[in-house]
Amino acid sequence: MSISSEINRIDITWWELFDTIQGLKTEVQNRIVIEREVIPIIFVPGIMGSRLKFAQGEDQGERVWDPDASWFMAKKFGLASVDAAEKKALLVGEKFDPDYLEVDTDNPKLDASFLRRYPGANKRGWGGVMLGSYGPILQALHDHRWKEPVGHCFEFPVHAFGYNWTASNLDAGRKLKEYIDATIDHYAKGLKDEAGRPMERLCTRVILVTHSMGGLVARSACMLHGAAKEVLGVVHGVQPATGSPAAYWRMKAGFERPTGGPRKSIWDWVLNPLKMLERLGMGHVSAWILGTNGEEVTALLGNMPGGLQLLPTREYRDNTGSRQWLAYPGADGHTVSLPRSAPYDDVYRVRDNVPWRMVNPDWLDPGQQSHSELNPATGPWEKYLGCLDKAEEFHDRLGSQVHDNTVQFYSTTLDSPDRIVYSRESYDQPSPRRQQGELLHRFRNKGEFQAYVDGNDNMRDTSAGATAVVTMEPFSGTGDGTVPDSSGKALKVPTARIGREAPADFFSIDHQKIYETDTAQEIVFTAVWNLALTRIEEKVGKISEC
Known part of the structure; x- marks a missing residue:
């Protein structure tokens, strides 16, 4: 008996695969066409990971x-001829405006x-977003071939959500x-049954995958703006969930320069x-x-609410579990341990001329007149406090x-700033280390922070009247080089750890490169797979084997 060339087409939705398929015929070719559900995967990058342009004015676009x-x-940011004022003009302007970029x-x-x-x-x-x-x-994610039953049930178009990272994560x-919402509307297909009644839409939720500050943006969308019901699940990678002292360190010393490899x-x-040449050069x-x-x-x-929202929050703890993540050796021989309560008033809003204050007011608006001569109500310090208020409110x-x-993963075993530690040396008895620092840097603080202090721990512009030199020590906690372990695993959710199993892995598990690793990608694949299975179970109940 031969099979007819007739084709019997049967259109089903994916959940009908788990039940008896109706309409099958014998002696003909049965072609089953599955209407798969679309679950867009939206990737949310970290700070500085989105491409930006002017949004207004004569330079718009x-x-x-x-x-x-x-x-x-x-040319824009790296040449020696480009100073801090020019960089600020590009990314902030005269005063922060969330619609500037x-x-x-x-x-x-x-x-x-x-x-x-x-x-x-x-x-x-x-x-x-930064494709590099x-x-x-x-x-x-685009190229991944999903095993069954997930592959037969779902499509996973891959999106990227760039955002203005200078603005508050609340806005983003x-x-x-x-x-x-727009993505779901784009993919949703209104189906009707035989009676013409609307059937369930085949795109109702998305999956979010984040990097670093993108995790704060995603949590803001879900928990502060009501997106949770449209999100099937979230994968957070190397998120500074409670902030990182790296932001403090860099506002004192600039961005750190790598010095060594896994063996130092x-x-x-x-x-x-x-790899060493690339690491140090880049x-x-x-x-x-x-x-x-x-x-x-x-x-x-x-001058950026978004940047300040990466600072340690009041919930931050260092890798030992201590809430006091800043240690300064005072002139009286006692260590100043901060914050005593919350870091906003104890550290970030401190304007006194003490070495451990985070912000030098004269650095907020470079190239302008002395800020002591400016109207304090409208000057750079007041603008900074306004941005800091937004950061505290968001936190x-x-x-x-x-x-x-939600699942999260963090990377570890690299030197990372889980705490800030200062050291103190007598100015009358300079050490070889400090003499070398003065000779090479003359306190310009490129990649380090040193300051002259008098007997009352006030900073001095010159060595005149100085009794000591204080230095902010290179960080030595563990993490991914930017986010310490304590913050990367702070959320009480299922957590995966990416470590250094071999010396060569040292060069691929740092904060910015983490999604280049096979391990991070496999974590995302597994998380998406498991979320897809939860969707199947929502619709058809527990399935025995996948």
Whole structure:
């Protein structure tokens, strides 16, 4: 008996796969067409990971920040001729305005050849994020082949959500909520049954995958703007959930320069010469672009609510569990341990001329007249306090709130700033280390912070009247180089740890590169798989085998 060439087409929705399929015929070809559910995956990058352009004024549309364009970034931010005032003019302007900048999605890297491999990537927001860091995870998710039953039930189009990272994460969270709604509306298909009645839409929720500060944006969208019901689940990678002292350290000393490898010896160069050259070379280039010293970083972060929201919150604890993450050896021989209560008043709002204050008021608006001559009600310090108020309010509103279906991973074993420690040396008996520091840096504090102090612990502009020199020590906690362990695993959710199992892994598990690692990508794949299974169980109940 031969089978007829007739094709019996049967249209079903994915959940009907788990029941007896109706309409099958014998002696004909049965073609089952499955209407799969669309679950968009939206990637949310970290600070400085979104491309930005001017949103207003005569320069509207002009590119401002493009981390994928090395020469552009060098000209705008990295040349020795570009000072702190010029950098501030680009990213902040005269006074912070959340609408000063907007995302630039017109990335030339999304050319015809790229779009042939990843069709529609330009329409899904990929052009608005740093492809150098996030391209690997976006491409890996796009190319992944999902095993059954997930592969037969769902489609996972990959989106990227760029945002203005200078603004508050409260604002970015609201815009992410709007983007989630628009994305669901785009994919939702209104089906009708035989009686013409509307059936369940086949796109109702998304999955969020985040990097660093993007985790705060996603939590803001879910917990402060009502997006939780449209989110199936969240994967947070290396999120500073309770902040990081790295933000404090950089506002004092600029961005850190990498110094060594996994062994911290000559063997690092013998065994990994190319990786060491790349690590040190790129680290120094990044410091020149992002901020060579405390003045350049303070001029930017001190005027950005988004940047200040990366500071340690009142919930922050160092890797030992202590809430006092700043230690300063006072002139009286006693250690000043801070914060005593909350860091906002105890550290961030301190204006007195003490070495451990976070912000030098004269650095907030570089190139202007002495700030002591400015109207205190409208001067740079008052503007900074306004941004800090937004950061504190955001920290308090968000707290430890998290989406019910959340997993997180953090990276560890690299030197990281879990606490800030100062040392003190008598000026009358200088050590070789301090003499070398004065000779090389003359307290310009590029990649370090040193200060002359008198007997009352007030900073001096020169050595005249100085009794000691205080130094902010290089950090030595564990983490991913930016986020310490304590903050990376702070949320009370299922947690995965990425460590250094071999010396070579040292070069691939730092904060910015983490999504280039196979381990981080596998964590995301597994989390998406498990979330898809929960969706199946919502619809058809427990399934016995996958």
